[in-house]
Amino acid sequence: RCCLSHIQEHSRHLGRKSMCPPTIPYVSTITEQLKPGSLIVIRGHVPKDSERFQVDFQHGNSLKPRADVAFHFNPRFKRSNCIVCNTLTNEKWGWEEITHDMPFRKEKSFEIVIMVLKNKFQVAVNGKHILLYAHRINPEKIDTLGIYGKVNIHSIGFRFSSDLQSMETSTLGLTQISKENIQKSGKLHLSLPFEARLNASMGPGRTVVVKGEVNTNAKSFNVDLVAGRSRDIALHLNPRLNVKAFVRNSFLQDAWGEEERNITCFPFSSGMYFEMIIYCDVREFKVAVNGVHSLEYKHRFKDLSSIDTLAVDGDIRLLDVRSW
Structure with a gap:
């Protein structure tokens, strides 16, 4: 767990x-x-x-x-x-x-x-x-x-405390690099597709949190950890609600690797609020959804310090992103 x-x-x-x-x-x-x-x-x-x-x-x-x-x-x-x-x-x-x-x-x-x-x-x-x-x-x-x-x-x-509202950018640990490349009133602009630079690059002990609400008739969405310079995707998390598959993969040297799909319980449902926590360990990423450990994904992209970007897109309403 x-x-x-x-x-x-x-x-x-x-x-x-x-x-x-x-x-x-x-x-x-x-x-x-x-x-x-x-x-x-x-x-x-x-x-x-x-x-x-x-x-x-x-x-x-x-x-x-x-x-x-x-x-x-x-x-x-x-x-x-x-x-x-x-x-x-x-x-x-x-x-x-x-x-x-x-x-x-x-x-x-x-x-x-x-x-x-x-x-x-x-x-x-x-x-x-x-x-x-x-x-x-x-x-x-x-x-x-x-x-x-x-x-x-x-x-x-x-x-009773509520943290569904986005916090100030300084506490989020990310800097927006999306199309407009602006941050309105000191906060991240959470429209999709969303892309932001991690204020500290990935490595053992680092955590990324994505909070959102799945659209009513959602088919899929993705959360990617990217090496900004090479555009390699070290971790591609792709819940597919239409087939109840939680697909994981990496896009390295212009090619997708082998998909991983094994999971005990598909954690997403149409219309639900979710908090996805991605924790970087020495050998693998660990992912939890709404308080329950969901999966591990062994590192295929070994240069963890090059992973410096978070990208989110798909059939969700993005509410909050954080990194520490």
Whole structure:
């Protein structure tokens, strides 16, 4: 596993709601406003006799009338295994959104990571992206977390700080060299195709982070680490959503090498937010996506110090790039 991941890095420091495991039903006030970039991490275990449980992000905790539920996340085990998501407004449920890709198993532990984005919630379970749920109620109204049903909860953590907005260029470790060759108001201009010079060339211990949102009908995108002088591509990362292949390769001396495709789990999905972390080791690159180690790629281009450029293009909205 790659321990460099953004989510894991923060989840170690997430505020726990109590030192003892929470009792169910669990209802507690959320201490700060949930803004884009906020993370909620819930760790627990599904009992053998569980038929269902739910995680509700509520506006208040009233029982009569019942408080509005902005996001109802409801794994069900009886009959067909599925996750039902919905919103309760003025004591009336909206239309159900059902996911049959069921990551929960009875008598197994789980980790749910819920990220609040500008227009939706994004949910991963045990490191795998599971679903997106568009906001039907402004998430700023959410002030209560409720967990109900047959489930054991070990810990609940929050990260309220948001870093989805681009930081000042000086903290990013890159300098723009795209077509316009300008930086507006001291920030990188993140239109595609994007190309930027690393302020320090690649080598063991160096890290590059690319944050973005996959387009709705995306086919593919690419993230390349390039030796600027020769234009050799030392690392070509090419997720192809239309065939669920995460292709890796190198373009050396005007020729592509042999593609590498082996992967345990394809980490990208249409519409999802992602944080891709590329770490340069002595023998290989290590890549993590949204907190989960995804792959290693042994160096084919040996002169690591010549790798000085990051290029990004394809069917995504680029949100942030960093290097250190």
